[in-house]
Amino acid sequence: MGYQETYNEWKRFADNEEIAAELLAIENDEAEKENRFSSAMTFGTAGLRAKLGAGTNRMNIYTVGQATQGLADYVNAEGGAQAGMVVAFDTRRNSDVFAETTARIFAANGIRTYLFEQNTSVPELSFAIRSLKAFGGVAITASHNPNEYNGYKVYASWGGQLLDEASREVIRYVAEVEGPQEVKKVSLEQAKASGTLTMLGADMDEMYYDALAAIV
Numbered sequence: 001m002g003y004q005e006t007y008n009e010w011k012r013f014a015d016n017e018e019i020a021a022e023l024l025a026i027e028n029d030e031a032e033k034e035n036r037f038s039s040a041m042t043f044g045t046a047g048l049r050a051k052l053g054a055g056t057n058r059m060n061i062y063t064v065g066q067a068t069q070g071l072a073d074y075v076n077a078e079g080g081a082q083a084g085m086v087v088a089f090d091t092r093r094n095s096d097v098f099a100e101t102t103a104r105i106f107a108a109n110g111i112r113t114y115l116f117e118q119n120t121s122v123p124e125l126s127f128a129i130r131s132l133k134a135f136g137g138v139a140i141t142a143s144h145n146p147n148e149y150n151g152y153k154v155y156a157s158w159g160g161q162l163l164d165e166a167s168r169e170v171i172r173y174v175a176e177v178e179g180p181q182e183v184k185k186v187s188l189e190q191a192k193a194s195g196t197l198t199m200l201g202a203d204m205d206e207m208y209y210d211a212l213a214a215i216v
Contacts, residue, residue, distance in 0.1 A: 070174030072109035080135030084112030088125035107191035108184035126159030
């Protein structure tokens, strides 16, 4: 499928107002369409990192969703659904949106999910994974990259980023998700009501601070 066909497909399914408006704005800009849709953002070692915006090689709710569906398939294949996944986010633009999207997709795939209520640090994500004995976690963060970027990093049960072998397996599962239309979703309210989603707030923060104080 060429970039124009992919662009047209996105125009058909994009129900997010911001993404839909951005797609409309580049309708007559062939160079921009080619730049955004001639390739796909690849899931590399431990995750994703790209500019924010509409397109297959940009960070947006659809590319994040597609990556999360592949990761969810990996978690289920490895028997990690009951242990679950922890999702955290920083203060970058759309980090909270991407975190909620990730949590909703995990929940829709039957994976126990823990979502931080507010932005937090990667070290606290690692602490939460270990404290909850979770299968792993996801941090929505662009780290040191410029402000037009965001990122998606995957963590293992021991609190560090995925190692090479596990990353290769996740990459394989992500590649098998053909498009955003294959992504399973539930609302945040449905996920909470079903007991699949648990919110992490001040209690986890205090546990983390106490653990830090104990080793100073």
